[in-house]
Each structure stands twice: as C-alpha cells, then as structure tokens.
Amino acid sequence: KFDSSSPSSSSSSRVKLPTAMDPNLANNPQLIQFLSQEKERAMANEVVAKITSSCWDKCVDKPGSKFSSSETSCLSNCALRYMDMTMLIMKRFQQQ
C-alpha cells in the first residue's frame, strides 16, 4: 500500500560504479563497513535536506545579511518539532 522504497532522486542513486568489478570486493569487510556508513550518512543528509527545506519556508521571510535570533530559534525548534511529529505520526499510525 505504502511505497517506502528509496526515492529515485536521492543522492545515493546517482553514484556510478566502475563497469568491471572484482566480485570478491563484495566480501571485503572494509568496503562493507564503508558502504553502511555512507548509506547512513546519505540518509541523514536526506533528512536534514528535507527538514531544512520545510523549515526555511516557515521561518525565513526575506533572507537578510544574518539570521535574527528569532529566525535561528525558529529553525532549530522547527527541526525538533518535525522529529516529534514524525514519532507521533508513527505511533498513531500503529494504533490504527
């Protein structure tokens, strides 16, 4: 019902790998750990990008030469409230 597969426009889907690859590389523990770290980093990056996009719209009216303290607190509060909301949504969804 819900398609939770990774979005086609995410950064990680734009990485091109060399055409000839030693199949043993798939078992290389260094590479495996590296890929899992980069995957986490890519996911974190995506979350930050999405939240920044939404919170920018909510908190910034016209870009000035620096942020006011209210803009700064709006942005950091916004990010935290977004995460609170995410947990609430999941909780509620699981209750259905």
Added chain:
Amino acid sequence: MDSYSSSSPPMGASPSPEALMEQIQAQLAEAYAKELIETMREKCFDKCITKPGSSLSSGESSCISRCVDRYLEATGIISRSLFSQQR
C-alpha cells in the same frame, strides 16, 4: 602498470577497495552538492525574484547572495539541532 602514479586503475580494470571508496565518496559529495544547489535555486528564486524584469536588479542579486549564505547556514543550524541532541 608501474608507470601509473595515481590511485585510479586503467579503465575497465577492477579498482582496489581504497580507490573504490574514494570514488564513491567523491561522487556522493558531488551529488549532495548538486541537490543542495537545486534546492537553493528554487528557494532563492521564490524569495528574491518576485517580479521578473528584463535583467537582474542589484537588489535581486544581493538578495540571492544573502539567500545562498542563509540557506547554507540554515542547513548547519538544523543539522546541529538534530545531531547534537541525544535523546
């Protein structure tokens, strides 16, 4: 093959794990930057170009410069807000 001084192997040959990791990191960094730039284009166009004229006014240009700076700053604020908070 001894004449190659760089870490990247000839085209078609299998890269070392280190070279592969380097390549992947470089491509990811490029992809992240591209995405960020695309987002900023959208956001700054919306905020700064309210009435498109026959050229970019100096007001619009400085707005765009500020917008890029602020958006990058906002990204940092949000990143720190989320990832230096341990729950």
